[in-house]
Amino acid sequence: MGWIGTSICRHCQHHSIFGGYMYDLESKTQQVTQAKHGLHIPMLMPDEFFMGYLGRLTHINGLGNTSNTNKILSAWVKQSHPEANVVPAAYSLPKLLDIDVETFIRQHTFAPITGAIKSKTVQRNAEVTARQNSNLQGMLITTSKKIKKAACFCASCVKEDIDYLGFSFWRRSHQLSGIDWCLKHNVPLREVNEDAPYEIQPANYLMNKRFTEVNIESHTADPVVLRYAQLIQDALELAVPLDFKVTGQVLFKQSKEFNIRTSAKGNKKTLSDLMIEQLPDYWLSKHFPNLKKERHGTYLSSFDDVLRLNGNGKSCMNTLLAAAVLFKNADEAIFEFTQHQYKCPPKAKPKISDKAIIESYIKFQGNIKRVAAELNQSYDTLYARAATLGLPALTNVNRATFNAIMSFFRGEDFLTSINKPGVNPEKFESVIRIAGGQLSSTINKFKRSMSSTKLS
Ligand SMILES: [Zn+2]
Known part of the structure; x- marks a missing residue:
């Protein structure tokens, strides 16, 4: 498509002194892993806020500002969806990266807590919105909705990024309303009150001292604020x-x-x-x-x-x-x-047995979408059925972690389960926390089915 822009980025600072090191904020250091659709595509980082990623993509390709990038991405998406008027970055970016739209929205936007995502599935909404322009608009507005007035970063995170990655990026967890400190380093965040802050890397603001520091002494020790901080992070993690x-x-x-x-x-x-x-x-x-x-x-x-x-x-x-x-x-x-979610029993008599659902659930490691496809059911029907059995919808749970979760609910000791090779402890704990007793009683009720299914 030949999208490589020729404009010079107003934010470029080729070589700058930072923390005693010479470092390069230009594209070479940003782990550009692929080039397609004429764009150089930097690697998306865990916890990276999608607006910041859009900024990096813009910068690396010398496109000037993010609205130029959005225009290019829109035009590209419209080739397959000519009816769409506006395409939100939260939709076009995962398409560009070739990753699941639902996963991207869950992990890199605020849609899970700003209300864009109803208790159905994001993927379905995204597919629908690709056809229905008005919904697409709504999603664009909600995913871009700012949570805090200022863009925030942690100086220690930025320094680590520069040391380990050679560039810095905006973290979603620092933009959460009500949390004025870095949860990793436990230091106050720095605030940037400028237009289009995410178009520039946080390291630039730090280096040029274009920020204000938040006074957090008054409330980091406050138990209600700390509970709120935990709740908002948990809400973002929920499947x-x-x-x-x-x-x-x-x-x-x-x-x-x-x-x-x-x-x-x-x-x-x-x-x-x-x-x-x-x-x-x-x-x-x-x-x-x-x-x-x-x-x-x-x-x-x-x-x-x-x-x-x-x-x-x-x-x-x-x-x-x-x-x-x-x-x-x-x-x-x-x-x-x-x-207590989705405890209402389905109205029609179920055509598929609980046992079949459980077997398929185990086979696909809790991926409800694949279970629904295998059993030839709509996602919503299957989702509701799985919920009545206490089977949470899981994404990105590896086989070892999934097996450990099943063993735990079959009565194995917590420490034995979590310490098995290949188990992702954070994922393990969060699933255990959300799954609860209903899953345990289902497993016990269908013990034979659960243990006869080959788990590994
Ligand atoms: Zn930090």
Whole structure:
């Protein structure tokens, strides 16, 4: 297609001094692994925020700014989807990288917590949106929705990146609303308040001192803030996005312990009053500026409605904030949120036996999409059936980790399971945490099926 641009990038700084080393911010160091569609494609890093990746792609190809890159990517996607008007980067980038759109959106955008992803599947939405322009627009807006006002980076992460990779990149985990410190280095993040900040690598801002440092002393030690930080990270990791009907039921039940009012009318304290009481003022005014009121007891629907039993129009972040306030333990809240999802039995008499589903589930290591394909069922039907059996939808769980999870639920000791060769401990723990007791009882009920299926 001949897309290589000839414009000079306004952000280029060929060689700069950084931390005593000469280093090169140009394309050569950025592990460009492939070149296709006329574009040089840098390697996508774990936890890399997609807007930052778009910036790197722009920079490496000398395209000037990300809207130029978006135009090129759009034109390329439109070759196969001529009906699309606007193509969001969150859709075109994974296509360019030849990776699953759903995985990309889950791992590199905020869509899992900004509400773009309903409790169905992103992949399905993405395929639908490729045909329906209005949805495509919606997805573009939601994935680009900023969570924090400023773009944030951690100076220690940047230094490590430069030392190990030769370039630096924007991490999604640093852009999370309410988290002003690096969870790895436990140091305050630096904030960049400029236009199109992600078009430039964080190392440039650090080097040129174009940032402000956040004062985090006031709230890193605050237990509610720490719970919120854990909850927001957990929510991003969930294989199944939160169902706001379920979160409403769970939070409503939990709110009973606090004697608070759950309807607009009345005199008792509201959930939003409790939030204001429990959270540091500085933190609230920075991250939840709408959580303020003239008078104690006023019902603030955007926050207090998270206790409602219907799922409409709720904010994921406000839901997580409520959980941080109402639960003593973030793991318990996430467990309650996820273990009750999709418990409703399917209306029609199931045509496929539970045993067949379990066997296929084991065969495909929890990949529901492949199970549905094998059993010739729609994804949604299979997803709901699997959920009633307590089988979580898993992606990217390797065979060793999957087998260890099954052994654990068959009664093997936790440490024995997690320490088996090839097991990814983080994945193991997160699956155990979300799967819960339902999976355990299913495994025991179908023990023969589970153990007769060849696991390795
Ligand atoms: Zn860091």
